[in-house]
Every structure is written in structure tokens, then in C-alpha cells.
Amino acid sequence: xxxxxxxxxxxxxxxxxxxxxxxxxxxxxxxxxxxxxxxxxxxxxxxxxxxxxxxxxxxxxxxxxxxxxxxxxxxxxxxxxxxxxxxxxxxxxxxxxxxxxxxxxxxxxxxxxxxxxxxxxxxxxxxxxxxxxxxxxxxxxxxxxxxxxxxxxxxxxxxxxxxxxxxxxxxxxxxxxxxxxxxxxxxxxxxxxxxxxx
Amino acid sequence: xxxxxxxxxxxxxxxxxxxxxxxxxxxxxxxxxxxxxxxxxxxxxxxxxxxxxxxxxxxxxxxxxxxxxxxxxxxxxxxxxxxxxxxxxxxxxxxxxxxxxxxxxxxxxxxxxxxxxxxxxxxxxxxxxxxxxxxxxxxxxxxxxxxxxxxxxxxxxx
Numbered sequence: 529x530x531x532x533x534x535x536x537x538x539x540x541x542x543x544x545x546x547x548x549x550x551x552x553x554x555x556x557x558x559x560x561x562x563x564x565x566x567x568x569x570x571x572x573x574x575x576x577x578x579x580x581x582x583x584x585x586x587x588x589x590x591x592x593x594x595x596x597x598x599x600x601x602x603x604x605x606x607x608x609x610x611x612x613x614x615x616x617x618x619x620x621x622x623x624x625x626x627x628x629x630x631x632x633x634x635x636x637x638x639x640x641x642x643x644x645x646x647x648x649x650x651x652x653x654x655x656x657x658x659x660x661x662x663x664x665x666x667x668x669x670x671x672x673x674x675x676x677x678x679x680x681x682x683x684x685x686x687x688x689x690x691x692x693x694x695x696x697x698x699x700x701x702x703x704x705x706x707x708x709x710x711x712x713x714x715x716x717x718x719x720x721x722x723x724x725x726x
Numbered sequence: 727x728x729x730x731x732x733x734x735x736x737x738x739x740x741x742x743x744x745x746x747x748x749x750x751x752x753x754x755x756x757x758x759x760x761x762x763x764x765x766x767x768x769x770x771x772x773x774x775x776x777x778x779x780x781x782x783x784x785x786x787x788x789x790x791x792x793x794x795x796x797x798x799x800x801x802x803x804x805x806x807x808x809x810x811x812x813x814x815x816x817x818x819x820x821x822x823x824x825x826x827x828x829x830x831x832x833x834x835x836x837x838x839x840x841x842x843x844x845x846x847x848x849x850x851x852x853x854x855x856x857x858x859x860x861x862x863x864x865x866x867x868x869x870x871x872x873x874x875x876x877x878x879x880x881x882x883x884x
Contacts, residue, residue, distance in 0.1 A: 678786060680793075
């Protein structure tokens, strides 16, 4: 009885992980870009299996405020297909390396109408169960300073100056003390006790 | 001995006031709203909700106030530790210059923070609220740090 149980548990442990393993897709959370520039949206995935021949990437775009999304790039069967009809015609290019689990796309000449959410869906047959990942694109005329940058900069600079001044002070004292010590030795005088005054 | 205790109490009080001014959310208050340099609490439907600061705040000045008030706290705390160290290591007759320097820097920073806030924020909102206790404590902390730094510069070790 015990042996049957042991055998069953080993078999179940062998099968269960494979059934529950899923593909995990990674993209950035949010990207900022200047109008007129190009941007590379990265997409990568983690899968327990090796990259298969039928690996596929699909990029969808959903404008801000809309509920529909359209496909703008697709890679399958070793071929990349990009938008040739819609708003991204001739502007999107597949620049990833699927063999290295990289499904990035390059979007050229950004405009304010490109604000929205880009979703990457990667499939690595037979590992197809997974949630697509989205990256939000924000297009600016001038890049704003992100929150807290000035605060952090001021604090960092002041504390850095403080540390620098302390280090230089102790370095100068050490060098002066060493010079005085070597002078005393060369003059062969019984020098006074070197007390480092605080 | 008495002078020592009084000085320590003064310094610790200044640190506490600085921390309360930086952390507690009451630089500008009204019956339904309480704000400071980090966020804003708004009373809606009998519930207080934490919201972001309004976007018409000038971010440069806001972040300068944030940075200098944090730096004032840091420098005052460092000054306390330096004072304790100097108590034990300073030879007789010397002044507590380094503690005084740190404390006067803390005084300078909190003065910058409170001044920028007074001058640049809520200039047209006089009827919508009034200054809260954190703001007042920031100015009082300026006074306390100033006095204690003067004392450090004048006092000699016995």
C-alpha cells in the first residue's frame, strides 16, 4: 500500500509542475518619449521549455480612452509581420531576436496620437498558457522632470559634499602628521608624543 | 552640569520639532483639507483620503522645500551625535565648533525650507485656510537651532 502511494506521489509530482507551468511575459511598465523620436519597446518571456520553432510574439495597440485594440506586429514561424494598413504603417519594425526570447519592436517618428497601451503576447508552444504584459507609452513635447529628482539631487549633493569635506579634512591631517613625523625623524630629534588633537 | 543638561534638552527639542514639521501633515490646513509638502488629505463624505498635491504647485520650489527640510533634520541629528562625541574628546578650553557648524547648517536649511514655503505657496488662498502646526513648528525649530548653534559657538569646555 505504502509503495503504491509513494509511486503515485512521484508520478504526480512529475506531471503536476509541467501542467501548472506557464509562460511569463515581461515588458516595461511605462515609457516616456519625445514627439518625433523613435522608441524600442522590449518584450521578453520566461518559459520552462527551450525556445521552440513555433515561438510567436504578438503586439497590440490600444489608444488611450478606447476599448478596442488592434494588432500592429506579429512574429510567427520565423517571419515578422508588421502593420501595413493602419496608423503604424511603415513605422513599426520587429527588432527582437526570438531565439533569445526577445520580441522587441521599434516604433519610429512618434506622435501624440501614439499615446496608449501596447500589449505583448508571447507563446512558446507547447507552453502557451500565460498572461500578456502591457507597457504604457506617454509621448511628450518636452520630457518633464520626474517626481523627486530635484529633491534627491539636492540631498545627495549636500551629503556628498559633507562626506567629501570630512574625508579631505582627515586626509590633510594625516598627511601633515606624516610630514611632521618624517621631519622629526630626519632631524634625529626626540620628537614629542604625537597626540592627534580632536 | 546644568548648562549641559539644558543644552541637550534644547538640541533634542529642536530635533523633535524638525521631525514633526517634516513628517506631520499640517503645513496648511482648512476644515476639510490638510496639506504639507508631501501630500494632501481631503475630507470627502466624512472620510479622509490621501491625494496628490495639486499640479499647480511649482515642482521646483516644492522639491526644494522637501529636500531642505529633510536635510535640516539629518544635520541636526548629526550635530547631536557630534556634540556627544566632542563632550568626551575635546580638550579643556576649546569650543564646540563642529557641533555648532552642523547645527547652524540645520538652521540654515530649515530657514530656506520655511521661507520658500511662506513666499511661494498659498499666496492667493488666504481665505481658504490657514497655516497649520507643522509650519509654525518649522519656524520655531529655526529659532531653536539658531540659539543652540550660537551657544555651541560660545561655550567652552570646562
